[in-house]
Amino acid sequence: xxxxxxxxxxxxxxxxxxxxxxxxxxxxxxxxxxxxxxxxxxxxxxxxxxxxxxxxxxxxxxxxxxxxxxxxxxxxxxxxxxx
Numbered sequence: 001x002x003x004x005x006x007x008x009x010x011x012x013x014x015x016x017x018x019x020x021x022x023x024x025x026x027x028x029x030x031x032x033x034x035x036x037x038x039x040x041x042x043x044x045x046x047x048x049x050x051x052x053x054x055x056x057x058x059x060x061x062x063x064x065x066x067x068x069x070x071x072x073x074x075x076x077x078x079x080x081x082x083x
Contacts, residue, residue, distance in 0.1 A: 003059035011052030017045025 020026045020033050021042045027033045033041060068080040 001059070003055050007052045007055030007057075007059065009052070010048050010055065014045045014048030014050075014052060017041055017048065021045060 020030065021038055067083045069083045070077045071079040071081055
């Protein structure tokens, strides 16, 4: 779960960096972005989006399968217990 949250945060920061690269008003609003060369900002933002998307995909969608164990009475299976 925490990997998914970190992935979303990294992807959001990356998208924000791409927006700062594309929209001059956003870049001028944050003085820290004016010190970074534009190409470095774009490359770092794309890498952050990629890492964030990878983290979200790897951490989500897997459901834990419940293992069922047979209950025996003698040699006969009389039911299943979820383990």
